[in-house]
Amino acid sequence: MSPGFLYFSQLVVTGLVIGSVYSLVALGFVLIYKATSVINFAQGEFVLMGAYICLWVVVDMQIPFVWAFFITMAFSVVLGLLVERFMLRPLIGEPIITVIMVTIGLATVLKSIVTLFWGTQIKVFPQIFSQEPLRFQGIVVSEVYLWTFGFALLFMAVFAAFFKYSRAGIAMRATADDQQVAQSMGISVKRIFAISWCLAAVVSAVGGILIGNINGINITLADFGLKVFPAVILGGLDSIVGAIIGGLAIGILENLMGGYLDIYFGGGVKEVAPFVVLVVILMIKPYGLFGTVEIERV
């Protein structure tokens, strides 16, 4: 392979891995939006919480990683339940601005709690997957990347199956479609709301743990969570397939733009490129690739 193409493929492969984690977190975001019509600005803080809890359990409590993973899941379920019960439920029926603002307030609170407990220094997970690079045709991929990609895909598959076949999943789709009809069919909408928040917290925590294994974690991981916005806008706010494809696309796109444009803009293009894409999409195709187009005519 020519060096230019090699560079390109390397960027694409790395972007794909990061993108798979975006997809996972975006999945949580879309879940909440679909079921409850709430835009959750605290999604990034769910990622942060998950990563730090797992790290704390592994490093300070000396519990093996596999168990720590499940403890983190349990914690996320509780976190999601608490948030839904004490913050979102009192606001049912309030204007959308209020609901958005309360998730922003939640984000601030969660972030400062993390800072209070763990400080702002970067922390690294103990090596769980080897960093030994594997080579395919000259493209270098470390093992931890492969694991991350595999896990992300696994979780997406599990959730897709959950929605398609499980009772709760079908109830969730029904609620997303029409709350009143769902309620009259005997579905407890309150319970569905609670489940959505739990699931969103769980997938975000998984995303946080995966990313933490690659880069180590500090407080800026919350900004990682904000990258789900370009992903879901690209895919369409209320589309699960869209979230997955959008996440992968944004991952690749930001890596490519970072790789080729950093020299012209003095670095950091990766951080801002997804948001430029976001604005462009909003201007030309506001409902994304797979989102439901709302037509309003007077």
Added chain:
Amino acid sequence: MPTGLFHSTYKDDEKIFQAIWLKCWMGGLLLFLFVGLPFIAPALSGIFGFSVQHMANMIGIYIIGAHGLNLLTGFTGQISLGHGAFMGVGAYTSAILFMKAGWPFWLSLPAAGLVTAGVGMIFGVPSLRLRGLYLAIATMAAQFIIGYAMRNWTSLTGGSGGLNVDRPSFLGFALDTDLHYYYLILVLAIVSTVFLKNLLRTRTGRAMVAVRDRYLSAEIMGVNLFKYRLLAFGISSFYVGVAGGLFAHYNLVVSDEHFTMWLSIQYLAMVIIGGLGHVLGGIFGTIFMVLLPEVLRIPTQILSNIYPNIFAIFGTLRELVFGLVIILFLIFEPDGLAARWHTIRAYWKLWPFSY
């Protein structure tokens, strides 16, 4: 003698000051702001342990910005998460025009407003087709993009080191002390308040409120949605741009760290805690939010006897309290301080014969 306010003509009903004593109160307040506050500020500073004059200046600057956001969010129903960055645009514009291009201050400040209005309107364009929640995301993107430009467009903005700005002079009057600058801020804050209050009584203002309340009905009534949404975005950004310009010359240095997402959130918190859709809301909310950290210092000082390292985490504690205050206000007092103020006033108006 009437026992309350009973309007018999529309003209009466549209008056800003509906009763003579309101004018008296307002006159008293203005007298206090212009003469009383500067006079007692040094003494108060001694009591409270922080510069009251400085606080008053900061409140004045933020009131202008909060009015802007309130016009957009409270009166037109468009949420913006980018006003922190828009304030930065104003600050940098005024600073660059004043320091590098050598413009006089009385030109660079309005220019800051106009440039910010332009930038704000670009990011407001998605509001043409989209509802509030998409706009929140678009303006959040604006926050990140503008923040990036401030950090990386080094030739223009000086990069992460920021720009140094001088105190200006206005009509040959040097605004070199906090007190002199206070009068400039005070006048502009009053002008912006009066303009906002009056805007809402015009056709434009009523159209904006109609767009907020039910945009489909508004469109049926002949209100051009796009025009008024974009106009609201423009005026709102103009306000916050002027606030940014004032901030730049007051703070003497502008850098991207002043205009982060956190500032945008603070702005939103100001108008929500103060009361969305009340002119008084922007004022109450700003006073609350600017004074809150100073008030927080008192328990922190007491606690520092027990936990000596509490000052190291003061910033984090402040954020925690801000977040909690926002959440609690939204759940328990969603109409904000202004609504509470109206209840209290209505109670006292008829006291002691409340029925």
